[in-house]
Amino acid sequence: MIAVIQRHTEQRLRLNWWLGLALVAILTSGCATTASFTAVDTATVDRLLGLIKERLDTAPEVARTKWNTKAPIEDLSRANRGEQSRSARAARGMDGHEATALREGG
Numbered sequence: 001m002i003a004v005i006q007r008h009t010e011q012r013l014r015l016n017w018w019l020g021l022a023l024v025a026i027l028t029s030g031c032a033t034t035a036s037f038t039a040v041d042t043a044t045v046d047r048l049l050g051l052i053k054e055r056l057d058t059a060p061e062v063a064r065t066k067w068n069t070k071a072p073i074e075d076l077s078r079a080n081r082g083e084q085s086r087s088a089r090a091a092r093g094m095d096g097h098e099a100t101a102l103r104e105g106g
Contacts, residue, residue: 066073 065071
């Protein structure tokens with residue numbers, strides 16, 4: 001009886017070892033693939049991150065002003081002007097994704 005339990009335990013440990021090895025192989029194979037980015041891709045991402053940072057840096061002042069003046073948080077006429085501004089930026093060469101990222105900017 002003890003021999004059967006030992007054999008069963010060894011088989012189970014061996015199976016767990018192989019499953020663990022397979023899991024490690026799968027996980028590390030995903031890490032091994034590297035994406036190659038061009039200088040243009042990097043510049044586009046850097047530009048977009050700069051625009052996002054600029055937008056986030058102005059947000060506290062905008063919130064403070066709206067709070068102090070009791071202005072509505074959502075201003076539809078301003079949002080429409082922002083949409084027109086984004087269209088103008090896109091016409092001047094800003095990528096549509098970059099313009100969309102500044103959803104309420106203007």
